[in-house]
Amino acid sequence: MKKAVIFDLDGVITDTARYHYLAWKRLAEGEGVHFDEAANEHLKGIDRMGSLDLILASSPRSYTADEKLALATQKNEHYKELIATMSPADLLPGAVQALIDCRAAGLRIGLASVSRNAFTVLASLGITDKFDYVVDAATIAQGKPDPEIFLAAATALGVAPEDCFGVEDAVAGVASIKSAGMYAVGVGDPQVLRQADVVIPSLAQFRLADYLAA
Ligand SMILES: O=P(O)(O)OC[C@H]1O[C@@H](O)[C@H](O)[C@@H](O)[C@@H]1O
Numbered sequence: 001m002k003k004a005v006i007f008d009l010d011g012v013i014t015d016t017a018r019y020h021y022l023a024w025k026r027l028a029e030g031e032g033v034h035f036d037e038a039a040n041e042h043l044k045g046i047d048r049m050g051s052l053d054l055i056l057a058s059s060p061r062s063y064t065a066d067e068k069l070a071l072a073t074q075k076n077e078h079y080k081e082l083i084a085t086m087s088p089a090d091l092l093p094g095a096v097q098a099l100i101d102c103r104a105a106g107l108r109i110g111l112a113s114v115s116r117n118a119f120t121v122l123a124s125l126g127i128t129d130k131f132d133y134v135v136d137a138a139t140i141a142q143g144k145p146d147p148e149i150f151l152a153a154a155t156a157l158g159v160a161p162e163d164c165f166g167v168e169d170a171v172a173g174v175a176s177i178k179s180a181g182m183y184a185v186g187v188g189d190p191q192v193l194r195q196a197d198v199v200i201p202s203l204a205q206f207r208l209a210d211y212l213a214a
């Protein structure tokens with residue numbers, strides 16, 4: 001039986017994935033780089049500087065480290081404007097019920113987001129106290145798809161990786177869960193999240209009993 005669940009945040013619990021997309025799109029177009037939903041799919045779950053590098057790889061010019069930092073800051077300021085009015089109304093359908101079900105089943109509950117805005121978003125959604133442990137992205141050396149962030153959450157929760165399952169909307173996130181040796185619940189399109197053990201369209205279809213014995 002599984003003893004812990006580790007959730008991703010952006011795109012799983014709330015639709016911040018949309019805001020990340022809009023902020024990256026404005027930045028990319030300002031740099032003369034075409035950016036659409038398909039390109040964005042490759043950035044989901046990727047940390048801020050990693051995402052910027054992927055976008056700028058298609059730019060006609062090169063950038064100094066200082067220029068990159070300025071662009072990343074600019075994107076983050078725009079992103080923070082977009083999330084400023086978030087409230088519990090921005091929780092995706094089924095998210096709170098999934099957290100309640102996991103708690104009722106006695107699971108330890110972690111959050112593994114590479115976003116440095118995760119604590120702010122959790123507070124705006126009013127769900128900080130629903131997690132036993134939230135990984136501080138600033139303490140993680142290797143972003144997803146590296147397993148580090150999911151392993152860090154499991155260690156802090158005191159549960160072996162094989163007794164955990166992870167919940168993710170990103171290809172890189174599912175890869176991170178699988179290389180951590182955990183069962184992966186994908187949220188999204190099965191044609192995209194091919195490495196997941198099971199894929200559900202949203203947390204409204206979260207069926208805890210199916211994952212506990214997996
Ligand atoms: O820029 P932030 O808030 O630290 O977020 C980093 C990354 O966090 C991830 O959760 C998102 O899926 C990415 O799109 C985002 O780039």
Ligand SMILES: [Mg+2]
Binds near residue numbers: 008009010168
């Ligand atoms: Mg995500």
